[in-house]
Amino acid sequence: MTHPGLTDRFGRVHRDLRISLTDRCSLRCTYCMPADGVPWLQRDSMLSTDEMVRIARVAVEMGIEEIRLTGGEPLLRADVVDVVDRLAHLDGPHGHPEISLTTNGLRLPQLASALRDAGLARVNVSLDTLRRDRFHELTRRDKARRDARRHCRRRGGRSPPDQDQRGGHARCQRR
Numbered sequence: 001m002t003h004p005g006l007t008d009r010f011g012r013v014h015r016d017l018r019i020s021l022t023d024r025c026s027l028r029c030t031y032c033m034p035a036d037g038v039p040w041l042q043r044d045s046m047l048s049t050d051e052m053v054r055i056a057r058v059a060v061e062m063g064i065e066e067i068r069l070t071g072g073e074p075l076l077r078a079d080v081v082d083v084v085d086r087l088a089h090l091d092g093p094h095g096h097p098e099i100s101l102t103t104n105g106l107r108l109p110q111l112a113s114a115l116r117d118a119g120l121a122r123v124n125v126s127l128d129t130l131r132r133d134r135f136h137e138l139t140r141r142d143k144a145r146r147d148a149r150r151h152c153r154r155r156g157g158r159s160p161p162d163q164d165q166r167g168g169h170a171r172c173q174r175r
C-alpha cells in the first residue's frame with residue numbers, strides 16, 4: 001500500500017522539510033540584513049543538533065522525502081557535516097531522505113568534499129552577480145579582496161592594491 005504521506009487539512013501532501021541551521025551569515029545582502037547590529041538568536045533558543053534530528057526523524061517517518069538546509073548561511077554551523085550525515089541516514093517509508101542545501105558558497109571550497117561524503121545530494125548556490133563591484137555593493141563584503149589577502153598571507157607577502165587584482169589572481173607584494 002502507498003504511504004498516505006504528511007497531508008494537511010486541504011489535502012495537500014507535504015514531501016519536503018526546510019530546516020534553518022543558523023540565523024548568521026558571512027554576508028550582509030542589502031535586501032536581507034541591515035549592515036550592522038543584527039540581533040542574533042541566543043544559542044539556547046535554537047534547536048540543538050539532537051533536537052533537530054529528532055524532529056526530522058518524525059517527519060521522515062511520516063513521509064518526508066527531502067530535507068532542505070538553509071540559514072542564514074548553513075555552512076557557518078560548526079557541525080554542518082555531522083548534521084548532514086545524521087539526516088542522510090534517517091529512514092522512512094520512502095527510504096533515506098534526499099538532503100539538499102542552499103548556500104552563498106563562501107565555505108564550499110573547504111567543505112564540499114566532506115559534505116558529499118556525508119550524503120549531501122544537491123547544492124543550490126545563491127549568487128546575485130559575477131561582477132565584483134556589484135557583489136560588493138549588494139553584499140557589503142569584498143570577497144575578492146579578502147581572498148587576495150589570505151592568498152598573499154599564505155605566501156608570506158601582503159595583498160596588492162585593488163587595481164593589481166586582476167582575473168581573480170592577486171599579485172602579492174613583499175612585506
Ligand code: SF4
Pocket residue numbers: 025026027028029032033071072073104126
Ligand atoms: S547570503 Fe543569503 S542569508 Fe546571507 S545576507 Fe545574503 S541573502 Fe541573507
